[in-house]
Amino acid sequence: MSTMKLMLLCLSVGALCAVHGEDPYLFFTWNVTYGTISPLGVPQQGILINGEFPGPNINSTTNNNVVVNVFNNLDEPLMFTWNGIQQRKNSWQDGTAGTMCPILPGQNYTYHFQVKDQIGSYFYYPITAMHRASGAFGGLRINSRLMIPVPYDDPEDDYTVLIGDWYTKSHSSLRKQLDMGRSLGRPEGVLINGKNAKGDGKDEPLFTMKPGKTYKYRVCNVGLKNSLNFRIQGHPMKLVEMEGFHVVQNIYESLDVHLGQCLSVLVTADKEPKDYYMVASTRFTKTELTGLGIITYTDCKGPASPELPSAAVGWPWSLNQFRSFRWNLTASAARPNPQGSYKYGGINITRTIKIVNSARKVDGKLRYAVNGVSHVDAETPFKLAEYFGVADKVFKYDIISDEPSATAEENISLTANVVKQNHRDFVEIIFENHEKSIQSWHLDGYSFFTAAIEFGRWTPEKRRNYNLLDAVSRHTVQVYPNSWAAIMLTFDNAGMWNLRSAQPERAYLGQQLYVSVPNVARSLRDEYNLPETTPLCGIVKGLPQPPPYSA
Template sequence: MGRPNFLLFALISTLVLVVHSEDPYLFYTWNVSYATLSPLGVPQQVITINGQFPGPWINCTSNNNIVVNVFNNLDEPLLFTWNGIQQRKNSWQEGTLGTNCPIQPGTNFTYRFQVKDQIGSYYYYPTTALHRAAGGYGPLTVHSRDLIPVPFPWPEAEYNVLVGDWYSKGHASLKKFLDNGRSLGRPNGVIINGKHGKGDGTDEPMFTMKPKETYRYRFCNVGMKNSINVRIQGHTMKLVEIEGSHTVQNTYDSLDIHLGQCYSVLVTADQTPKDYYLVASTRFTKTVVTSTATIHYAGSNTPAAAALPEAPVGWAWSLNQFRSLRWNLTASAARPNPQGSYHYGKINITRTIKIVNSAGAVDGKLRYAVNGVSHTDPETPLKLAEYFGVADKVFKYDVIKDEPAENVGDKITIAPIVINGTFRNFVEIIFENHEKSVQSWHLSGYSFFPVAIEPGTWTPEKRKNYNLIDAVSRNTIQVYPKCWAAIMTTLDNAGMWNLRSVILERQYLGQQLYISVLSPARSLRDEYNLPEKMPLCGIVKNMPMPVPYSA
């Protein structure tokens, strides 16, 4: 009798281990609605989540499973994207119009994804219409697991700082401008965590610090058009993380944070106890717009000084800041490149794709383009068309060339843009900015290595200037006027992934594309099947389900 009991005990123990080996789940229920708020002192329609603007903080740990049930109480279709979360094998949860049918008004949809092998500072926002101009964004933080040490002492507390430019006109009015062929023009102000600080001593403190303690501030530029410079009156900032990567811990008086980017810094309350201003202002604009947030030293009653620290001038300073950023190669952390591509300097490039942004008119209306083509989202999401085997009825692959013609910006055509990527290829992407404004680009599904930004135009000889050792692994890159930028990444994440301008009007009017990375084996080891209850639309709405991927 002893042997069967032992086998039963062993079986039960194994089952318990299996059950408990799964990573933890975090559940969220979001009610997305309109509210009348006044971020710049003027009442306007703002998108709130559970009545909050900014939305709820998704505060999780590496490898956690995130479940977000979104109820759309707006009068328009809605999608959310998780800016910087790689969605390993799971572009079904990416939340863009190229991958998902939108959540219709009065319905709900549940996002399910895992923050696999990631840490860092991120944010989410709506991708449909011009909803980003109405808010709907919020912070998303991924902490290291307890067993993995971080390269600095645990701070007293941490603060999310979502900063960005803002328009006083509502999102519906702004959308009409773009639909009628007009530009949005200059934003009207800057807001910090949904509020515009006047810097006159009348605003309630937004953050509190105890004397001598150290705090972590996670800055994200969630704006629509402008780079932002942030600084703290009387204090320095020690940079410790950028978009999921621990950095060499340089100290800065101020930081340029370009559209879509997130920087994490440590600030020590080592000054005279009183109030101080956190200052955020636009960069590279004729008219500089500024906002403040009050940092209160606990126990003090002295207001902040009226004189605000000034931002640097010119983009050359910003370029030097970029060159000072280095990956901390000795820090223990989740590595978001399972193929070992963090040794990127030793991998042979298999493909070079050059991206040239341009602007022009099509039928008298403003459009923005990539290599002469302005992207449009068809009624059937690109990923669904591909999965159901009807891609040829919805789009054509490779309508843009890897090496665009010199006069590529002279004429613009409108079409869905899908680059046919090869699974596990190591690619180099070159962004050339021939315009007078700073551009910002985000790649979903991957982190990449920004190895160079330089003035002029790119040639293969420029590779000798690349940083092939410790470029910071991240997901967003800026490109200064009349400059180029080079990034490298391994296409090891099967799915349909969006490469987009983070400038809202440029993205909305066509400056984006998708990279299709298919698994030749059609294996669940490489990519998940279409989830159950995923909304279908367009020509695939009533089609029979394809044969699923196998193990």
Template sequence: MGHGKMFLFLICLLAGTMSTVMGEDPYVFYTWNVTYGTLSPLGVPQQVILINGQFPGPQINCSSNNNIVVNVFNKLDEPLLFTWSGVQHRKNSWMDGTLGSQCPIPPGTNFTYRFQIKDQIGTFFYYPTTSMHRAVGGYGIIRVFSRLLIPVPYPDPEDEFNVLIGDWYTKKHATLLKLLDSGRSIGRPAGVIINGKTAKGDGSDEPLFTMKPGKTYKYRICNAGSKNSLNFRIQGHGMKLVETEGSHVVQNIYNSLDVHVGQCFTVLVTADQAPKDYYLVASTRFTKTILTGKGIVRYENGKGSASPEIPEAPVGIAWSINQFRSFRWNLTASAARPNPQGSYKYGQIEITRTIILVGSSSKVQGKNRYALNGVSHIDGDTPFKLAEYFGVANKVFKYNIISDEPPANLDSLTIQPNVINITYRTFVEIIIENHGKSMQSYNLDGYSFFAVATEPGRWAPEKRKNYNLLDAVSRHTIQVFPNCWAAIMLTFDNCGMWNLRSELAENHYLGQQLYVSVLSPERSLRDEYNLQNATMLCGIVKDMPMPPPYNS
């Protein structure tokens, strides 16, 4: 090859390499050291799970399509996993952080999570899924910003504030776990915290946030608690709702918001009141005893303490159902992609399968268990996703031990792995019924779904006439009120092993969950990523030879 041709060849090769590098989406890197520490969220010193010495943990900041790399060093004395609630890591349930999808990180070791925030914006949070870790910390906010070329349907705020609310126990997580393993309940929380603490109200409280008079601020609010729905409000201020779990919504103004366990909202708040202190308030809903947590928001150069007369929360289920119905998808806003959200006409897609799930609880050998359709789920030593990939699923679990309708008798529970198959790219309707007297909240990993309805009573096919088939919000968590049902609809187009679970920590740990297996029909990289070389192996696959990779 002549010098001229060699030069041209090198230029083309370099251009191709640069195109590949420049064409890849940006990376965001984090290193986390997870430890125990002693804090006093409710004024009582106790053991808390810290990340880099912080509780709540460090925020993850990223933009749509960023690649996230989180190197987690587990310095606890027991295995650990993190999940990224609501973040739809496409084709990559290997990084989902649940015991059905990956092996836990052993004590004294580290594991690096790698996933992409594909075509998403919004407010989410991460938390540990192992044991009862979430009840004592280890959680933090995830903020996903829109790409610069995609307009946001509101002006840029002066600043952004994270608000992680949740009920809180003063017992160690090991104590809570022993209670559950012995057949008892973890009982009522000790209180409610906001960003890891609650205001004393004696004039000594430092503000959580400071606002400039006349400016508008974005508040990202998530209920990261373990058990209770919470009502959130800001003393004397309205909240303009702009986003819910990754979807821009119609911008109504609310005096308070019911935030159920696992849910997130983004609101705009304008500092348009007298310049002084005001309380942020979060209080339990649907409980006999109302627990309340408070925090201070201060006006810059303001004078005067917050009024002790805090606004009361609404009462009853009907109010909350009506608020749910008021949430609407903003069909005129762009999404994380440069196409209108409303171009997806989900109400015109034919339903290929209807699954009715009923949550229940019962005693098994004198111990509390929770179930879906009569099966109380347990995890094994081998994650189900690994068992599938290595071709030994039949040695670890059985598919579809529940039917698409609940059994007539829900008093008798079976304890075993609960894994169902759903065909790739089918459009499915899922009904969740709550026959009990307590509030429920359910999350589906790897997906957003259209929350089309929730109503009192039992579901029947004629109830479909009450569905919102035009602009229901696309989200990942749905509340189910006592003696009510909720309906969601979605296309199962994300291959992997995905967890559908009760967001209530006690119910989740004691079996009220299942896994959805969505398999690539062609074992193709177009549908799902291969197992990464650094992936932890455990159980019966630990020493097995690596199977052939997916085809390109």
């Protein structure tokens, strides 16, 4: 690409090409529209990307610049978030209500982000309203650069498997249900890549395998409500990667995949050449819902057996499986250095934040809260308010304490929930779940070390049980009923980052907050400038641009 063309490209997408111009660019144009789909046999309104449900896969490589021009042809504002992509120094592109203005109907916006120093399996989805309930989600993979070895042989092929529970109501109906103060209730089924095989011999296979070859399956739970147990009929799975990090390669007959989580497994086609079922079924529910998908061999000689492999049972089984996950300390990362060179267990903790989720009715309507505060978005995104110097007119920092009071669960207030965090502090976050249902939490902009998950209540003495050597670094963590989870991370990524329930219903009704990691020095070393193409809204619309960050 010529220098002139590169400069024009930078102007068009608001990129910092002086920093990243040497890395390849991937361009995508997405037309987002409504369309009729029938994944469970019931016609319903879906949200399509370029006519596809699910949306197209983004296939990238470490350090690629991803440029996605989104045309919003819906009748509502729209915004995409990139689940697990760390957006180094670039929360401007994170795609949440606290960082960006949405794409208005009939308009377009170009996202530009770099998958810097990352590998692994991720997905994207629309975070506005309840749009995810109608589609517009898809896989996002980051392949390792050729110069960086991976700890297994190249597979014959690489497949994305999107599993998730599904409602037959439209996203607008589900949103109206939440706005009226009612829970979504139980979903109607489970989908695998937008389908559920009927098992009548007429199902088209989702994937094909050659006898004797090994394949990589990237499995992500893109659903709304439930953890899912995933297995492949007659085929053990070798776990090799979780949310961007290589793991110790254990063999599993089935794997629990919680909301928002992704993992990669290797599967060898060494069985009788015929059809086999992929199975995804709900966990920890009174009634088990099951989704099926067909895998076939190239020289298929018969249909899949109707006898499905059984799912795991109980919370202890799932917790024990979590404890079997270990970081592969001998494997390379996205950079040419050992993953285990980061000795997180030897870093002093500078702050401990305890997060307690709760559910209560406020004025007769269901709300979810964090430490007694049910988050409400503002008309002006918090990040823009900070950048333009008008944060005090939009929200207040630190309205929750690091240690919630005993009455925090009983009295819920509705307001913006923004926590200020010093840049580069090493922080411990405790998620304590006092409810009877499983929780799943996601943090934008970061990966964190999942040091422990245990039943009961957390106390400082529990640190003796932490895994301080090889806990898997992830961006999503599950918390079982009446249990707690401890994560540890360095807040080294300046910006405004969303910590939310991975269950969209709960996030929509307030179970989320934002962590502001200020760029106090206003330095380009810590954070990029606001892209020139960024649309403005709320009270910052029409304000003069602040002085840009300096080197």
